[in-house]
Amino acid sequence: MRRVVYFILVTLVLGGMAGGIAFYAFNFKPKMITTAISSAPKPVETISAAAVTQDNWQGEVKAIGTTVAPQGVNIMPEVTGVVVKLGFDSGQYVEKGTVLAVLDATAEEAQLKNLTVQLANAQRDLDRGKTLQAKGFVAKADIDKLTTARDALKANVDQTTAIIDKKTITAPFAGALGLRQMSLGSYAAPGNPIVWIQQVDPIFVDFTVTEADFGQVKTGQNFSAAFDAMPGQTFAGTLTATDARISAASRMITVRGQLANPDHRLLPGMYANVRVATGAARAVLTVPQTAVTYSLYGNTVLKVVPASTLEKDAQADQLAVVRAIVKTGAVKDGKVEVTEGLAAGDQVVIAGQNKVDQGSHVVINNTIPLTPPATPAE
Numbered sequence: 001m002r003r004v005v006y007f008i009l010v011t012l013v014l015g016g017m018a019g020g021i022a023f024y025a026f027n028f029k030p031k032m033i034t035t036a037i038s039s040a041p042k043p044v045e046t047i048s049a050a051a052v053t054q055d056n057w058q059g060e061v062k063a064i065g066t067t068v069a070p071q072g073v074n075i076m077p078e079v080t081g082v083v084v085k086l087g088f089d090s091g092q093y094v095e096k097g098t099v100l101a102v103l104d105a106t107a108e109e110a111q112l113k114n115l116t117v118q119l120a121n122a123q124r125d126l127d128r129g130k131t132l133q134a135k136g137f138v139a140k141a142d143i144d145k146l147t148t149a150r151d152a153l154k155a156n157v158d159q160t161t162a163i164i165d166k167k168t169i170t171a172p173f174a175g176a177l178g179l180r181q182m183s184l185g186s187y188a189a190p191g192n193p194i195v196w197i198q199q200v201d202p203i204f205v206d207f208t209v210t211e212a213d214f215g216q217v218k219t220g221q222n223f224s225a226a227f228d229a230m231p232g233q234t235f236a237g238t239l240t241a242t243d244a245r246i247s248a249a250s251r252m253i254t255v256r257g258q259l260a261n262p263d264h265r266l267l268p269g270m271y272a273n274v275r276v277a278t279g280a281a282r283a284v285l286t287v288p289q290t291a292v293t294y295s296l297y298g299n300t301v302l303k304v305v306p307a308s309t310l311e312k313d314a315q316a317d318q319l320a321v322v323r324a325i326v327k328t329g330a331v332k333d334g335k336v337e338v339t340e341g342l343a344a345g346d347q348v349v350i351a352g353q354n355k356v357d358q359g360s361h362v363v364i365n366n367t368i369p370l371t372p373p374a375t376p377a378e
Contacts, residue, residue, distance in 0.1 A: 049366065052345060065206055071173055075196070086182070102169070175197045176267070182195075198268055203259050211253070214242075284337045
């Protein structure tokens with residue numbers, strides 16, 4: 001009996017200890033941690049913020065265009081011959097009439113001399129026949145034959161002269177040359193390209209606009225174009241023409257503008273970011289583009305407000321953030337137009353959004369610049 005009583009007492013003591021430990025671990029301790037966390041002050045996160053500003057934006061149509069040469073042709077010979085002279089280098093800019101290539105014309109020049117002598121002799125025979133005809137010694141039919149012979153020789157002289165002229169190949173207009181495709185001593189035949197030439201000053205910019213934007217675009221309007229090859233630079237030009245029809249496939253219409261290019265920096269085929277100024281300037285509310293979070297369920301910003309608007313016991317100088325749904329419009333120069341959801345002067349978070357959410361306490365520090373990610377070493 002004594003052993004049974006001892007066993008029961010030990011069992012009760014151990015069971016009580018186990019129950020106490022379980023109560024502490026699964027009930028008392030979690031409640032204590034929850035109470036400590038709930039009573040602890042909210043952490044304050046550092047963010048950058050900017051005010052909603054009112055700007056005057058000029059209406060514009062944006063498009064992606066391509067530079068096009070007003071004129072561009074492959075220089076090819078019209079007659080056959082061996083190249084004996086090249087008067088250009090690849091990539092050179094030449095004026096109209098510059099000699100680009102000369103073909104061997106030795107045989108044609110010799111033939112021209114022979115024909116010239118025959119023509120002079122035929123002219124003398126004709127002159128002598130006319131003199132004799134005036135005296136009644138030569139019939140008119142003989143004079144006609146002499147005239148025909150003289151005219152045939154003159155035609156042969158003109159034909160040979162034209163062939164010789166065609167063996168000197170010149171630039172049809174001022175422009176930039178491409179890569180040379182023929183060498184000295186090469187045999188040139190009609191259809192064989194010598195070099196490509198393109199007019200580059202002025203230069204055209206072709207771009208497409210939608211049917212909705214086409215009503216805002218008119219010939220004579222000013223436009224600007226920027227190129228990836230020349231960052232930070234803008235070229236100004238004028239719209240010169242629009243296509244006569246809208247594409248049935250894309251429902252877009254092509255518009256052509258003209259840019260001055262005196263230094264020949266712009267080349268045909270370059271992509272251009274085109275902006276066409278339309279209408280009068282209008283007042284808009286804008287925020288930095290980094291402030292807006294885009295999603296399928298709506299665009300939002302984190303708006304900075306006094307913490308007292310969310311918590312009764314918050315201090316007067318404490319700030320918090322709330323998520324505000326906004327409607328956005330045009331995007332220009334790193335700013336987004338806000339049509340609904342914000343008022344002028346409101347503060348919005350522009351950096352640090354990943355650290356905060358609805359109701360988070362924040363402090364604004366705009367002295368820390370936003371640095372772009374490091375470029376990996378090559």
